[in-house]
Amino acid sequence: MIMEHTVICRHVSKVYRQESVAVQALTDINLEIPKKDFACLSGPSGSGKSTLLNLIGGLDRPTGGEITVDGQRVDQLGKSELAALRLHKIGFVFQAYNLIPVLTAIENVEFVMQLQGMAAAERAVKAREILHEVGLDGLEYRRPGELSGGQQQRVAVARAIVSEPSLVLADEPTANLDSKTAENLMQLLAHMNQEHGVTFIFSTHDKLVMDFSRRLITLHDGSIVNDVRRE
C-alpha cells in the first residue's frame, strides 16, 4: 500500500532578499508528512521553522522546489486557489493574536465555517461542541480580550480543527504560555490528532512540547539535520 502523504516537500529552498543582502532561510528541504502525523519542528532560533511552516501553508512562496499539500502543488497555486486551500484544508495556530478581537469566542470559531458557507444552525452546534471539547464551556460569549492566553490558544485550536482540515500548522503555539498551560494545550492537540485524525505540524523551542510529538524534525541553518520517529 502506498503511504498517503498530507505534505510533500521536494528540494524546497527559500531565500529572503532585503536590499542587497540575501538570507538563505531554507536549503534543499525534503520532507514527507504522512496523514495523521503529529510532527514537531525544532531547532535554534533562525533555523527556518517558521519559514517552512509558512511555505507549507502557502502564506509565503518558496524560492525553489515543490510543495504538495493534500495533492495540490502549493507553490503553483494562484492567490484565490491558495485562499481556498487554506479555507478548506489548512488550519493555522500562531503564537499569539490568533483571534479576531471584535468577535466572541464562538463567533471566532464559527468564522471559518461561515466563510465555507455552512448553514448557521449547523455552525452553531459544531462551534459549541468543539468549544466544549477544548474545555471552554461557559466562555463562548467572551471576546479575546476577556480570555487568558491559554484560553485564547484553545479557541484558536478549536477554530483550526472545527472544519476538519487535512492539516493544522502551529507555529510555537505554546510560546506565550506558562509550562502548565502549555502542557494542557499540547495534551489537547494530541487528543485532537487522535480523535479527529487531523495531521499536525508544529514548531517549538520547548523540550516539554517536543516530548508530545511522535516525530521530531530538527532544523539547523535552514536544513533538516535530524528526523526521528518516536513511537
Added chain:
Amino acid sequence: MRSEWRAPLLLTLAWRNLWRHTRRTLMILFAFALGVWSMIVIAAITRGSMEQQLDKSILNLTGHIQIHLAAFRDDPVIEHRFLPPPALSAALAGADVMTWVPRVRVPAVIASERESAGVTLVGIEPERERGLSFIPGAVTEGRYLEAPDDPGMLLGRKLAERLETGLGRRVVLMSQDVNNRVADRGFRVVGVFDTQPRQMEEAYVFIGRATAQQMLKLDDNITEVALMTTDRDHLEELLARLLVAVPALDVQPWTVLEPLLVLTRKITDVVLIIWYAIVFAAMSFGLINTLLMAVFERTREFGLFQSLGMRPAHILGQVLVESLILLALALAAGNLLAAATVYALRDGIDLTSVAEGMELVGVAPIIYPAWSAGDLAAANLLVFVLGLAASLYPAWRAARHVPVEAITRV
C-alpha cells in the same frame, strides 16, 4: 458560491469594527453629517432664493406664457396686433391655467410740461392683472386703475421724478394709431408705483385696456396675452394645446421669453454642484484618512483573514461595508438635521436689515428655503457613491497581500 452567510458576517464585523474607536467614529460621523447638512441646507436656501427671484421676474410682465402675433417679439409695434380668436379663450379655460390677461403693449412718448421720455405703454385689465404681474401691488401713492376704461394713468416713481411731475398732475401720451397717425391724449396721473428693479419704473406706464384701444383705434384688437399656470416647470401639455388652438399665433413660454432666467437657474445648478464638490472633497479627505488609519491599525487582522482563507475580494468588501454603514448613518443624520433646519426656517430668513444692500443685486429681503428633490438626490447620491469610491483605496490597501511576518510577529 453560497452567499446567504456573507451579509450578516460582513455586517457584524463591520459594525463592531466601526465602534472600536467610538470617539473617532463619532467625530467622522459628525463631520459627515455636518457636510451633508450644509450641502442640503445651502442648496435649499440658494434654490429658494433663486426660485423667488425667478417668480418675481415672471411677475415683471412676463407671465408663464405669452401669446403674440409672430412678428411682435422682434418688432413690438401696433401693426402686429391681433383679434383674440374664440378658440384661444376656450383653450385658456383649462384647469392648468390660473389666470390670463389681454394686453395692449406699444411704444409711446410721454411728456410733462417740462420733459418727455420714451416709454412702453401698457393697456391692462386692472382686476385680471392680480396674480399675474407686479403692478396691482406696486402702487404706493394714489390709487390703482379701477376698470379697463379707467381714464387715469399709473406712472413709475423714477419716471415721475424725471418728468418733474407727480400724483394728480397731467401728462400727455403720444403714440401711433392703427392708421399710422399720431395718437395723443392727456392723462391724469392717478397712481405712482414703486418696484424693483427700478428701471421698470422708467420703462412702463399703465393705462386701462379699453382706454388704450380707444386711443389707438384698436377696436377689440390687442397685442399680447399673458397667462399664469399652475406649474411653470411643466408647460409642455398646455403649449401643445395652444399650438393646436391658435396655430397662427406665436405661443412662447417664459423660458424662451426670458433666457436670462433660464441661465440664472443653470448657473445656480452649477454653483450648487461646485459647492457639493468642495464639501465632498473635504469630507472624502477625512473619510479616506479615517479608513486608512483603521486599515493600517488592523494589518495583522487582515493578515489573519488571509491566513484563514478569506479571499481578497471579501476583505475589500468588508472595509467597504464599514464605510457604507458610516455613510448611511451620516446621510441619515445629515438629512434629518437639514430637514429640521429647513423646517425651522419655514417662515423665511429675514434679511430686511441688510435688504437695502441686497436689493441692488435682486435678492428678496425674505428668503424661503426650497426643497428640491433633485438637490436632495444629488447630495445624497454624491456622498454615497463618491464616498464608496473614496473608500476603495483604503479597502484595496486592506485586501493586499499582508507579509507573513506581519501576521506572525508577536
